[in-house]
Amino acid sequence: MDQFLEFFIENAGIIAALPLWTFLIIIFGQNLGVYDNKKITVWLTCASTFIGFLWALFIFLWTLGAEEPFTKNIAWINAGNIQLSFGWLLDNLAAVMLLVVTSVSLLIQIYSHGYMNKDEGYHRFFSYLNLFNFSMLGLVLSSNLFQIYIFWELVGLSSYLLIGFWYRRPSAAHAATKAFIINRIGDCGLLIGIISFLFFSLNWWAASGDVYLSFTSLQPAAEYVLTSAGPIVYFLIATAIFLGPMAKSAQFPLHTWLPDAMEGPTPISALIHAATMVAAGVFLIARAYPVFEASSCVMTTIAWIGGITAFITATIALTQYDLKKTLAYSTCSQLGFMVMAMGAGAFAAGLFHLVTHAYFKAMLFLCSGTVIHGLNDQQDMRFMGGLRKHMPVVAYTYLIGCLAISGILLSGFWSKEEIFSGLYAGNNVSLLSLGLIVAFMTAFYMFRTYFLTFEGQYKGHTHPHNSPKVMTVPLILLAIPSALLGIMLSGKFFLPSFDKYIIAGKESFIHLEHNENLLLPVISILIALSGVLTAAFFFWDGFKEKRESVKITADNVIKSAKPIYALTTNLWYIDKFYYAFIDKVFLPICNFISRFDKYIIDGLVNLTATKIRFEGWVLRQFQTGQIQTYLAIMFAGLIGLVLIFVLLQLLLI
Numbered sequence: 001m002d003q004f005l006e007f008f009i010e011n012a013g014i015i016a017a018l019p020l021w022t023f024l025i026i027i028f029g030q031n032l033g034v035y036d037n038k039k040i041t042v043w044l045t046c047a048s049t050f051i052g053f054l055w056a057l058f059i060f061l062w063t064l065g066a067e068e069p070f071t072k073n074i075a076w077i078n079a080g081n082i083q084l085s086f087g088w089l090l091d092n093l094a095a096v097m098l099l100v101v102t103s104v105s106l107l108i109q110i111y112s113h114g115y116m117n118k119d120e121g122y123h124r125f126f127s128y129l130n131l132f133n134f135s136m137l138g139l140v141l142s143s144n145l146f147q148i149y150i151f152w153e154l155v156g157l158s159s160y161l162l163i164g165f166w167y168r169r170p171s172a173a174h175a176a177t178k179a180f181i182i183n184r185i186g187d188c189g190l191l192i193g194i195i196s197f198l199f200f201s202l203n204w205w206a207a208s209g210d211v212y213l214s215f216t217s218l219q220p221a222a223e224y225v226l227t228s229a230g231p232i233v234y235f236l237i238a239t240a241i242f243l244g245p246m247a248k249s250a251q252f253p254l255h256t257w258l259p260d261a262m263e264g265p266t267p268i269s270a271l272i273h274a275a276t277m278v279a280a281g282v283f284l285i286a287r288a289y290p291v292f293e294a295s296s297c298v299m300t301t302i303a304w305i306g307g308i309t310a311f312i313t314a315t316i317a318l319t320q321y322d323l324k325k326t327l328a329y330s331t332c333s334q335l336g337f338m339v340m341a342m343g344a345g346a347f348a349a350g351l352f353h354l355v356t357h358a359y360f361k362a363m364l365f366l367c368s369g370t371v372i373h374g375l376n377d378q379q380d381m382r383f384m385g386g387l388r389k390h391m392p393v394v395a396y397t398y399l400i401g402c403l404a405i406s407g408i409l410l411s412g413f414w415s416k417e418e419i420f421s422g423l424y425a426g427n428n429v430s431l432l433s434l435g436l437i438v439a440f441m442t443a444f445y446m447f448r449t450y451f452l453t454f455e456g457q458y459k460g461h462t463h464p465h466n467s468p469k470v471m472t473v474p475l476i477l478l479a480i481p482s483a484l485l486g487i488m489l490s491g492k493f494f495l496p497s498f499d500k501y502i503i504a505g506k507e508s509f510i511h512l513e514h515n516e517n518l519l520l521p522v523i524s525i526l527i528a529l530s531g532v533l534t535a536a537f538f539f540w541d542g543f544k545e546k547r548e549s550v551k552i553t554a555d556n557v558i559k560s561a562k563p564i565y566a567l568t569t570n571l572w573y574i575d576k577f578y579y580a581f582i583d584k585v586f587l588p589i590c591n592f593i594s595r596f597d598k599y600i601i602d603g604l605v606n607l608t609a610t611k612i613r614f615e616g617w618v619l620r621q622f623q624t625g626q627i628q629t630y631l632a633i634m635f636a637g638l639i640g641l642v643l644i645f646v647l648l649q650l651l652l653i
Contacts, residue, residue, distance in 0.1 A: 082198070111369075175264070190244030226295070250281075252309040307431050
C-alpha cells in the first residue's frame, strides 16, 4: 500500500497537468476542426477533474500516516546568488485544498453542461474552466512563494477571461476589467513584498542551503528578516504580502470587484466564489502564516480588516434585490470571517470555515443559477416568489444552504462556532461582538432571499420551468457536505478532527484551543434563529396578518432608517469614491503628467533638435559646391577681419 501511495505522491504534479492538457486539446481540437462535439469537451473536462479528485483522495490517505510533508523541487532559475525552483509541497493543508477544489469544480463542470449547452461559446467556456483549474491546482501544489506568485497571476488571468466570457456585453467587459485592475493592485503589493522579503533574507537562504522562499522554511527566514530589517520595515513587508490576499479574497477596501464579477455565467460565479479564486487569498495567508504571525501588529491588522469586511459587506447584502449580488456580498462577508479568524490566531478555524463555505456557497450559487435559468435570466427577487412549488429540489437545497451559512446546526455552525470559540479564547471581545452581529445579519439576509424567492406568490411575468437533471443532481450532491461536513470533521466520527489534522506539524503556529464551553454555541444559534425569525416576520406570508396588525413592514422600516438604507444601497459610497477619485484626481494628474511630458520634456528635446536643424540649415547655405561662392566667403571674411583690426586700432588710439 505504501508503494502504491508513493506513486501518487511522487507524481502529484499530474493533478495540475491534467486540466492543462485538456485545455490544449479543446483549444487545438476546436481551432483545427478535429472535433465539434460538446460531449467530447465535457467528458474530457470532467474526466481530468475526476482523476484529479481520486489522486487527491490518495494523497489525503497518505497524509493520515505521514510524519513529515513531502516536497519535490526542480532547479529552474540561477541568477547570481538567487536560485529559484519549481515543484510541489504535499502536506495536510494541500491535501484538504486539493480535495475541495477538485470535488467542487467537478460538480460545477457537470452543472455547466446543462447551463451552457445552448451557448455558442460552449467549447471556449470549458477551455477557460480547464485553464482556471490548472492555475488553481498549481497554486495549491506550489512549494515556494516564487512559484505560487506565477500561478497566482494565472488565476487572475483565468478569472478575467471567465468573468468577461460574454465580452460583447459592456457590463461584463467592465466587470472583467475592474476585477483585473483591482487584483493587479494587490498583486503589485504581493510582488513587492516577496522581493523585499527575499532581499532581506537572501543571506539566510544562501547559508541554509534550502530552496529559496520555501514554505517549509518560512518561519526561521521570517525571524531572520525581522531581526535584520527591524519591526517597522518588517511590518511594511508583511503588509505588502497581505495585499495579495486582500485583493484576491475581496477584503476591504479592495472588495468592490467581487459583486461585479456576477456578470459572468452563474457556474463561474459558483467557481470563483466557492473553493477556488477567492479561497486562494485565504490559502496564501495559511501558507505564509509564519511571515504574518512574526508581527503582532500585522496579525491585528489582518484580523480587523477581516472583521470590517465582514460587517460592511453584510450590511450591503441586507438591501440587495439582485439574487446573485446578495450571494456575492455574502461571500465577501464570509471571507471576512475567515481572514478575521486567521488574524486573531484561530488558524484552523479559518480554514475549517473555508472548507464548509466552499460547498454550501457553491450550492447556493448553482441554485440561484437554476432559478435564473428557469425564469429566463430574471435575477430581481421582486419578480420571483412561490418558486418552491415549481422547483422543489432547488428550493430545499437552497434552504439547506441558508441553514448552513446561517450557522444553524448544519456545517456552517461547526466552522463558525470554531471561529467564535477562537476569538473568545484569544480575548478578542470586540471582534467576537462584531462577528455575532454579522452572524445575525447573515441569517437575516439569507432567509430574506429564501422567502422572497421561494415562498409566497409568484410575482414574475414568465412561466417558471424546471431545469434538467444534469443541473439538479449536482445540487443534491453538494447538499450532502453542506449539511453533514461540519459534524463529520468535528472528530466525532471516523474522520479526524479538522483542527488537529490541519495543525499537525505546525505546533509552532499561533493556535487558539477550542473552548468547550457550551454557552457560546447556544448564543450563536439563538442569534442566528433571531435573524431567521426577523426575516420571516418581514418577508414570509405566514406573518402577513401580524405585520398588518402592528403596521410594521419592510417599507416602513426603510423609511424610518433612510440614511442607513441609502448608505447600504449606495454600497457605502466606496465605488463612487473610487470613481470620483479616478475622475477628479487620478485622471487630471495623468493628463498633467502627459502634457508636461509632451510640452516640457518633449519640448526641450524638440528644441534641441530644432536648434541643431537650424544650425545645419545655416551651414548648408555655405556648402554649395561652387568655388566662386567659397572665394566670395573667404574674401568677405578677410574684409571683416581687416575692418575689425582697423576698429581696434582706432579704439586704442
